Amino acid sequence: MTKSITVLGSTGVMGRLTLDVAAHLGGEIAVTALAAGQNARRLAEQVVQFRPQYVSVANPETRDELCRLLDGSGCVPEIGVGPEGLARAADVPTDVVVTAVVGAVGLIPTWRAISRGATIALANKETLVAAGDLVMPYAAARGAAILPLDSEHSAIFQCLQGATGSTVSRYLLTASGGPFRQTPASELAQVTAADALRHPTWSMGRKITVDSATLMNKGLEVIEAHHLFAASYDTIEVVVHPQSVIHSMVEFADGAVLAQLGVPDMRVPIQFAFTYPKHLPRPDQRLNFAQLQQLTFEAPDVERFPCLRLARAAGEVGGYAPCVMNAANEVAVEAFLQGRLSFTGISAVVEETLGRIPSGHPNTVEDVVQMDEEARSVAVQIVRESR
Numbered sequence: 001m002t003k004s005i006t007v008l009g010s011t012g013v014m015g016r017l018t019l020d021v022a023a024h025l026g027g028e029i030a031v032t033a034l035a036a037g038q039n040a041r042r043l044a045e046q047v048v049q050f051r052p053q054y055v056s057v058a059n060p061e062t063r064d065e066l067c068r069l070l071d072g073s074g075c076v077p078e079i080g081v082g083p084e085g086l087a088r089a090a091d092v093p094t095d096v097v098v099t100a101v102v103g104a105v106g107l108i109p110t111w112r113a114i115s116r117g118a119t120i121a122l123a124n125k126e127t128l129v130a131a132g133d134l135v136m137p138y139a140a141a142r143g144a145a146i147l148p149l150d151s152e153h154s155a156i157f158q159c160l161q162g163a164t165g166s167t168v169s170r171y172l173l174t175a176s177g178g179p180f181r182q183t184p185a186s187e188l189a190q191v192t193a194a195d196a197l198r199h200p201t202w203s204m205g206r207k208i209t210v211d212s213a214t215l216m217n218k219g220l221e222v223i224e225a226h227h228l229f230a231a232s233y234d235t236i237e238v239v240v241h242p243q244s245v246i247h248s249m250v251e252f253a254d255g256a257v258l259a260q261l262g263v264p265d266m267r268v269p270i271q272f273a274f275t276y277p278k279h280l281p282r283p284d285q286r287l288n289f290a291q292l293q294q295l296t297f298e299a300p301d302v303e304r305f306p307c308l309r310l311a312r313a314a315g316e317v318g319g320y321a322p323c324v325m326n327a328a329n330e331v332a333v334e335a336f337l338q339g340r341l342s343f344t345g346i347s348a349v350v351e352e353t354l355g356r357i358p359s360g361h362p363n364t365v366e367d368v369v370q371m372d373e374e375a376r377s378v379a380v381q382i383v384r385e386s387r
């Protein structure tokens with residue numbers, strides 16, 4: 001039976017890979033709604049190829065450009081604008097909403113998709129980091145499944161198939177270690193955005209690539225795993241595995257470890273979220289074990305990469321702390337990408353923002369949105385002070 005999908009963030013790396021999978025699956029997937037930010041040209045191409053009923057863009061200028069580009073194409077989707085346009089994309093009645101926008105902007109549309117019981121194919125980890133304590137019970141109450149797209153969480157999800165009733169003793173999240181895995185601490189303050197954007201194994205959007213370089217991405221994933229698998233933090237471990245061949249592992253109570261391996265290609269976990277519980281054919285490259293030579297592992301260095309420690313600690317504290325940590329990180333990463341903050345300044349801004357905002361617990365998703373805004377303005381101020 002054909003599944004209808006909405007792709008939030010269709011013009012980004014994950015969004016484009018999702019549409020590539022949708023095209024590969026052909027008649028099994030109907031692309032009904034798309035949401036993008038400001039890339040009108042790429043969105044117009046997607047509209048012509050997939051003919052969605054509804055699209056949204058971040059601002060009126062992008063909408064006007066999209067209309068010009070679609071003029072004469074025969075495609076006349078309804079077009080929404082801004083945060084409400086994005087949330088309305090999630091309201092379009094589809095089977096699956098792929099959340100591939102970057103940042104906490106994904107929270108409200110994810111919430112709206114859950115409220116109508118849609119399956120969430122979740123790439124936007126920031127949503128679970130900021131509001132996992134509210135999102136997970138709400139999804140359970142609305143009967144909305146949340147399926148992971150992140151390769152690590154998809155790997156764990158795959159390892160857990162058929163394991164109902166088993167006790168998991170450890171969730172082992174693998175990390176490539178990023179481009180600065182072997183960079184001495186004394187040189188990290190001088191690395192540039194261009195250096196950080198050269199990821200050794202994965203091709204990703206700018207924000208997540210910097211998060212991978214600081215190991216914040218792995219910290220966000222620790223919190224994501226806590227929520228997705230109802231895993232206590234003491235069972236979640238990070239293992240640096242530079243080859244990115246093992247995407248993550250699960251250790252059961254008897255000591256048996258299951259790992260999921262594959263070439264680093266996000267289309268595999270994306271497709272699995274659509275075809276779950278089945279694995280269907282894909283045309284991609286395969287692992288060549290004879291050429292692999294070695295798979296290596298090491299402990300992460302939280303002295304050189306304090307973001308991993310900060311994120312885990314914020315997750316353990318809970319309440320507003322992960323939301324504050326995430327918002328501060330988004331501000332700091334943007335400042336780093338614009339050359340206004342050093343690489344080592346990112347963790348400093350996150351730590352200082354956490355220190356300035358008192359703890360507390362959100363009761364509603366609106367509380368989280370408000371705290372996200374407050375934490376951003378505190379972090380912006382701290383970035384200014386650091387110059």
Ligand SMILES: NC(=O)c1ccc[n+]([C@@H]2O[C@H](COP(=O)([O-])OP(=O)(O)OC[C@H]3O[C@@H](n4cnc5c(N)ncnc54)[C@H](OP(=O)(O)O)[C@@H]3O)[C@@H](O)[C@H]2O)c1
Nearest residue numbers: 009011012013014036037038039101102123124125204205
């Ligand atoms: N890339 C990966 O391999 C990977 C793997 C696992 C998880 N993830 C997660 O997936 C998410 C997306 O990552 P990515 O690498 O695909 O990022 P990306 O390439 O930067 O794409 C971000 C997408 O979000 C859209 N967007 C940004 N701000 C928006 C706004 N205010 N309103 C509407 N749309 C907005 C962008 O639109 P425009 O480009 O049109 O402005 C773009 O479509 C992140 O949460 C990331 O952590 C990514």
